[in-house]
Amino acid sequence: DQQVKQNSPSLSVQEGRISILNCDYTNSMFDYFLWYKKYPAEGPTFLISISSIKDKNEDGRFTVFLNKSAKHLSLHIVPSQPGDSAVYFCAAGPSGGSYIPTFGRGTSLIVHP
Amino acid sequence: EAGVAQSPRYKIIEKRQSVAFWCNPISGHATLYWYQQILGQGPKLLIQFQNNGVVDDSQLPKDRFSAERLKGVDSTLKIQPAKLEDSAVYLCASSKRAGNSPLHFGNGTRLTVT
Numbered sequence: 001d002q003q004v005k006q007n008s009p010s011l012s013v014q015e016g017r018i019s020i021l022n023c024d025y026t027n028s029m030f031d032y033f034l035w036y037k038k039y040p041a042e043g044p045t046f047l048i049s050i051s052s053i054k055d056k057n058e059d060g061r062f063t064v065f066l067n068k069s070a071k072h073l074s075l076h077i078v079p080s081q082p083g084d085s086a087v088y089f090c091a092a093g094p095s096g097g098s099y100i101p102t103f104g105r106g107t108s109l110i111v112h113p
Numbered sequence: 114e115a116g117v118a119q120s121p122r123y124k125i126i127e128k129r130q131s132v133a134f135w136c137n138p139i140s141g142h143a144t145l146y147w148y149q150q151i152l153g154q155g156p157k158l159l160i161q162f163q164n165n166g167v168v169d170d171s172q173l174p175k176d177r178f179s180a181e182r183l184k185g186v187d188s189t190l191k192i193q194p195a196k197l198e199d200s201a202v203y204l205c206a207s208s209k210r211a212g213n214s215p216l217h218f219g220n221g222t223r224l225t226v227t
Contacts, residue, residue: 004155032213043117043204043218044156051213089155095213098144098168103155 003027004092006104013111019077021107023090026071030092034101035064035075038087047088048075051095080111114139117219119205125225131193134222138186138207144168145182146216147190148204156204162188195226 005024013019021035031052036044050057050064050073057064063076073092077084087108091101118137126132138145143164148156159178160170164185173180177196182188192199202223206216 006155034215036218041220043119043206043220046215046217049213049215091155091216098161098163099208099213100146100158100161100169101216103148103157105153105155 002104003030004090004102004104006088006090006107008107009105010108010110013080013109015082015111015113016079019075019080019084019109019111021075021077021088021090021109023073023075023092023104024071025073025092027092027094027102028071029094030102032093032095032099032101033064033066033073034091035062036089036091036103037084038089038106044089077109080109082111082113085109085111117205117207117217119203119219119222121222122220123223123225125227126195128197128226129194131191132195132224133189133191134203134205134224136188136190136205136219138188138205139217142207142209142217143185144208144210144214145188146206146208147180147188148206148218150202150204150221152201159190159203192224195224197226200224200226 035047038044087106090104093101147159161168162182202221208214
């Protein structure tokens with residue numbers, strides 16, 4: 001039973017264009033969401049987070065959008081760069097007390113020069 | 114600030130052998146997590162510590178896996194005896210506090226069980 005789903009295993013984008021990575025969750029108790037980037041042979045690196053009190057959070061080229069009614073979030077990367085090529089994981093969990101995020105399976109992003 | 118340190122980076126063992134992984138979290142981070150990541154899947158929580166107490170170990174296969182966090186800092190994860198399906202990357206992560214705080218991961222230990 002996957003509570004966090006990333007339905008696209010891979011995404012290919014041209015350099016300079018927008019990359020949109022999607023994530024769906026099923027647990028209505030989830031209210032704090034994270035995106036991670038992972039290069040081969042390295043651990044996941046924290047990118048950006050969003051709390052359910054917001055519907056958008058921006059950090060440089062990275063923006064996360066949250067649609068609570070649809071239980072959907074997306075990560076936008078604009079403009080995409082070849083160095084963005086990596087696996088992106090969405091994670092979600094309930095805040096309050098100890099935070100234990102559940103991770104999706106990841107989306108492999110390839111940005112072509 | 115120094116990141117989460119893990120060792121060893123790679124380990125190859127035969128089934129039924131034992132293995133141990135070590136993790137040193139970011140200084141001052143009270144919460145420590147061990148995740149298992151099987152190829153093609155997302156990380157799956159094994160155990161979470163708050164200081165040196167266990168918060169959640171519901172997904173830890175306790176017949177073969179054990180973990181401890183002495184003095185609320187370093188942690189070790191042990192597998193005894195190992196099975197073929199334990200082949201995975203074992204990731205340690207830490208966060209400043211419980212609640213809304215992002216996890217910071219180490220580079221992991223890649224375990225191959227033959």
